[in-house]
Amino acid sequence: MTQLIQNLVDSLGLGGTYALLALGISLIFGVMHLVNFAHGELITVGAYTAYFLFSTVGGSWWWMPVAIIASCVLASVLTERIAFRWVRTANPFTMLLTSFALERLSHALWQIGVSPKAKAFPKVSWAFDTYQFGDVRIEKMDLVTIFVTALALVVTALVFKRTLFGIAVRGAAEDFDAARLMGVKANRVILGAFAYAGLLAGVAAVLILMRTPSAKPDMGSAWLLAAVIAAVIGGMGSFTGAVAGGVALGMLQTFLQSYLPEGTLSYLNDAFVFGVIAVFFVIRPQGLFDVTHAERV
Amino acid sequence: MNRSVTLRIGRSLATSAALLAVIGVLAVIYTSTGGASRHSLVDEMLVNLMLVAGMQIFVGNTGVLSFGHLAFAQIAGYSAAIAALPLASKAKVLPGLPFGLGDVHLGALGAVIAAVVVALVVGAVVGVVVARAHGLAPTMITLAVLVVVEQVVKNWKELTRGAGGLSGVPVVHGSGWLYVAAFVALLVACLFHESRIGRFAVATREDELAAPALGIRLFSARYSAWVVSIAVVGLGGAMLVLSLGSVNPKQFTLDRSILVIAMLVLGGMRTVTGAAVGTVLITAGNELFRQLGDRWKIERFSDLFLGGVLLAVMLLRPGGLLGDRDLLGYLRRRFRAPDRPAPPVPERSAALVAADIVVNFGGFRALDDAGIRVRPGEVVGLIGPNGAGKTTLFNVVTGLVDETSGSVHLGDQDLSDAMPYQVARAGLARTFQNLRLFKNLTVRENVELTSLVAWRHRTGSLPVNELLADAGLTAVADRAAGTLDYGNQRRLELARAAALSPAYLLLDEPTSGMSDAESQAMVEQVRAVAAKVGAGVLVIDHDLGFITRISDHMVVLAEGRILAEGTPAEVRANPAVAEAYLGSQA
Numbered sequence: 076m077t078q079l080i081q082n083l084v085d086s087l088g089l090g091g092t093y094a095l096l097a098l099g100i101s102l103i104f105g106v107m108h109l110v111n112f113a114h115g116e117l118i119t120v121g122a123y124t125a126y127f128l129f130s131t132v133g134g135s136w137w138w139m140p141v142a143i144i145a146s147c148v149l150a151s152v153l154t155e156r157i158a159f160r161w162v163r164t165a166n167p168f169t170m171l172l173t174s175f176a177l178e179r180l181s182h183a184l185w186q187i188g189v190s191p192k193a194k195a196f197p198k199v200s201w202a203f204d205t206y207q208f209g210d211v212r213i214e215k216m217d218l219v220t221i222f223v224t225a226l227a228l229v230v231t232a233l234v235f236k237r238t239l240f241g242i243a244v245r246g247a248a249e250d251f252d253a254a255r256l257m258g259v260k261a262n263r264v265i266l267g268a269f270a271y272a273g274l275l276a277g278v279a280a281v282l283i284l285m286r287t288p289s290a291k292p293d294m295g296s297a298w299l300l301a302a303v304i305a306a307v308i309g310g311m312g313s314f315t316g317a318v319a320g321g322v323a324l325g326m327l328q329t330f331l332q333s334y335l336p337e338g339t340l341s342y343l344n345d346a347f348v349f350g351v352i353a354v355f356f357v358i359r360p361q362g363l364f365d366v367t368h369a370e371r372v
Numbered sequence: 373m374n375r376s377v378t379l380r381i382g383r384s385l386a387t388s389a390a391l392l393a394v395i396g397v398l399a400v401i402y403t404s405t406g407g408a409s410r411h412s413l414v415d416e417m418l419v420n421l422m423l424v425a426g427m428q429i430f431v432g433n434t435g436v437l438s439f440g441h442l443a444f445a446q447i448a449g450y451s452a453a454i455a456a457l458p459l460a461s462k463a464k465v466l467p468g469l470p471f472g473l474g475d476v477h478l479g480a481l482g483a484v485i486a487a488v489v490v491a492l493v494v495g496a497v498v499g500v501v502v503a504r505a506h507g508l509a510p511t512m513i514t515l516a517v518l519v520v521v522e523q524v525v526k527n528w529k530e531l532t533r534g535a536g537g538l539s540g541v542p543v544v545h546g547s548g549w550l551y552v553a554a555f556v557a558l559l560v561a562c563l564f565h566e567s568r569i570g571r572f573a574v575a576t577r578e579d580e581l582a583a584p585a586l587g588i589r590l591f592s593a594r595y596s597a598w599v600v601s602i603a604v605v606g607l608g609g610a611m612l613v614l615s616l617g618s619v620n621p622k623q624f625t626l627d628r629s630i631l632v633i634a635m636l637v638l639g640g641m642r643t644v645t646g647a648a649v650g651t652v653l654i655t656a657g658n659e660l661f662r663q664l665g666d667r668w669k670i671e672r673f674s675d676l677f678l679g680g681v682l683l684a685v686m687l688l689r690p691g692g693l694l695g696d697r698d699l700l701g702y703l704r705r706r707f708r709a710p711d712r713p714a715p716p717v718p719e720r721s722a723a724l725v726a727a728d729i730v731v732n733f734g735g736f737r738a739l740d741d742a743g744i745r746v747r748p749g750e751v752v753g754l755i756g757p758n759g760a761g762k763t764t765l766f767n768v769v770t771g772l773v774d775e776t777s778g779s780v781h782l783g784d785q786d787l788s789d790a791m792p793y794q795v796a797r798a799g800l801a802r803t804f805q806n807l808r809l810f811k812n813l814t815v816r817e818n819v820e821l822t823s824l825v826a827w828r829h830r831t832g833s834l835p836v837n838e839l840l841a842d843a844g845l846t847a848v849a850d851r852a853a854g855t856l857d858y859g860n861q862r863r864l865e866l867a868r869a870a871a872l873s874p875a876y877l878l879l880d881e882p883t884s885g886m887s888d889a890e891s892q893a894m895v896e897q898v899r900a901v902a903a904k905v906g907a908g909v910l911v912i913d914h915d916l917g918f919i920t921r922i923s924d925h926m927v928v929l930a931e932g933r934i935l936a937e938g939t940p941a942e943v944r945a946n947p948a949v950a951e952a953y954l955g956s957q958a
Contacts, residue, residue: 110508161687168437169690171511172637175630176686179679186672300515307512346523353516356509357501 090325091224096302099272105248113177115299121280122290144277151273185292376709384562422608429601435577440514443521445609446624452487491606537620578810587796640692711835722783729778753923799875811854
């Protein structure tokens with residue numbers, strides 16, 4: 076029982092971070108059918124921003140989250156203006172490779188501009204303090220992660236239900252042509268989607284960096300892979316799906332790690348996770364939440 | 373062996389020999405001016421050429437992106453290494469080798485063959501899954517496969533010795549064998565591209581819906597491409613290991629997958645020529661930037677090159693530097709087998725009958741007990757206001773939409789549950805309301821493709837030249853279909869459908885967007901083509917003038933039900949029709 080609760084807390088923390096990233100990927104896919112493999116690079120941007128601020132002007136974790144989030148939003152918007160805007164009407168293959176190219180470029184720029192090695196910056200002193208609830212020990216950071224994620228998801232849900240921007244984005248995700256005919260401005264909606272995806276990635280980056288305060292050129296890739304898979308598991312373009320997919324993936328990873336027998340098998344955790352994912356796509360290629368796109372024949 | 377097969381092989385041999393000759397000359401010039409490291413760069417490029425050619429077969433022809441091909445190169449690489457390791461060293465580094473592999477020792481050729489076979493066996497299983505999936509799923513599955521294989525290799529230490537890899541594999545010296553293997557890889561890629569199933573794969577890339585509607589089975593086209601490409605990639609993996617004498621998981625990472633993909637798309641993934649050009653350019657550019665990086669003391673400078681080139685190509689020329697310009701394609705246009713003579717038009721007696729069709733989309737009843745009957749040689753017009761269910765009825769007949777209840781028959785043949793490709797092979801050829809041509813293919817190739825289906829799965833087809841001439845498209849035969857004007861695109865879609873030698877032509881708004889004069893000409897063309905292939909016609913249109921001129925019999929659909937039917941004159945006189953379709957004129 077204790078173990079179960081511990082695992083649940085762990086998987087919610089991990090899965091929540093995946094969900095924030097997956098939501099951004101799904102959001103962008105919704106408005107322009109791009110699977111953005113450069114999305115994970117936003118975390119790297121946030122990390123180097125923190126590193127530079129800490130090492131130049133000095134900094135404090137009191138305001139650093141704002142700087143990290145701002146840098147992520149800015150970087151996300153920039154990728155749209157510099158690259159994705161020009162391939163918006165291209166096929167998904169071209170868009171996907173464009174995002175891959177940006178991912179490579181980002182790696183290369185940090186490697187060349189800073190260093191291929193990890194750069195550490197000050198940590199959050201209380202992050203790993205624990206609370207004891209009976210037999211269950213919960214790190215402060217776990218609680219912060221779960222709370223912040225939940226808050227971000229609630230705010231996102233409100234934004235998409237209540238604001239004009241959110242409704243425009245959802246409309247565009249369903250049928251962009253129809254949305255445009257209703258007066259939705261394509262440029263503004265897409266740029267807004269990138270900004271919002273950047274915001275969510277920024278929140279994820281803050282949560283990640285508070286745990287592991289260091290910057291490395293390829294740090295975004297592993298998160299990106301998990302987030303893309305979470306988004307696809309949920310059903311690309313489905314916002315509920317992205318959250319469900321993120322949490323499901325977090326649980327799968329945490330529980331497999333905890334329950335697989337000791338020995339060789341536990342080293343194969345990744346193989347199991349991806350094996351399960353492959354089987355999932357065989358059974359439900361459209362993801363958990365089916366998003367049907369109106370295609371007239 | 374018939375003329376067209378001889379020509380295919382000849383064109384493929386010529387193309388692969390020419391490409392490799394150019395690469396060989398460049399390599400000789402390059403190596404004659406420098407040291408041994410230049411030889412190893414050439415070897416690396418030849419191995420990459422095999423990997424890229426293998427990827428081209430699947431990714432280039434089907435348009436489905438795969439990250440997982442290197443997993444099979446890895447499987448083949450390890451297989452080759454284990455097979456070729458001398459028994460003594462094998463006993464030392466891999467004492468617990470399972471499956472009795474500890475006693476196996478093969479020469480280089482044997483090891484390569486064994487490696488390709490192992491990769492093929494695993495690939496054949498994975499391919500079933502990949503070829504069945506749609507949309508993003510196949511790409512995601514290949515990504516998962518890459519990670520799973522990497523993890524298994526890293527952790528199955530009895531078999532692979534883990535992350536450190538295996539060394540001491542007997543090296544095949546000299547680039548000669550690599551040239552031979554690269555030639556084989558290019559030749560297989562060319563032959564596949566030229567083969568019927570290769571053409572079918574290209575059709576599925578160009579339009580995932582139109583290809584099945586013309587009798588092409590998505591699964592078999594993709595699966596064949598996958599299996600052949602795995603074999604070639606396996607060859608590349610095995611040769612990589614045998615040329616270096618060692619193997620480890622770092623040779624087959626996602627990063628290298630992306631490098632190979634960049635090579636594939638830079639020159640143009642749709643052609644083998646493009647794949648070869650891209651391989652040379654990326655290898656050269658990578659090396660140049662690596663050396664500049666060394667000189668300027670910048671680590672991993674070449675990554676900047678890779679990202680920059682990939683981004684520039686995607687933004688500026690997404691089809692690659694060469695696009696569809698291709699040696700193989702040039703030879704195909706230059707040396708063409710003469711058209712086979714048309715078979716006699718068969719006597720057709722089977723009527724096309726859709727009866728009691730009900731279709732529900734969620735709570736909306738799109739078709740409510742609708743039906744239609746077309747007799748051989750007859751032209752039936754289907755009209756009705758927007759949303760009446762005309763296209764839905766077409767989609768039910770051609771297998772794109774499953775009916776909730778009802779039946780579709782062609783003579784005695786029950787097509788109610790048939791897949792689109794089966795419907796097409798049974799003899800129903802359709803066009804689409806919003807034009808679904810194979811845009812990157814030439815006008816001739818569009819028609820040729822269907823003609824290939826007809827010769828394979830039906831009784832044969834009219835000569836392609838004749839179909840093009842009848843449609844007035846001879847002058848533009850070698851242009852990409854996507855560059856034609858609207859009227860010509862409509863005429864091409866009709867010619868493409870006619871090439872199937874269908875029993876029935878199903879035309880969805882063939883005159884939409886056409887001028888009166890053009891639509892008048894369309895009446896003549898439809899009638900002429902239908903008479904020539906002996907087909908009945910079921911045609912949807914909004915243009916009442918067009919439909920009354922062309923039809924022997926008319927059916928009016930409104931709100932999912934049959935409102936009226938009869939001769940054009942009868943239907944025009946029907947007051948209910950006037951009210952529903954034209955608005956009350958009273």
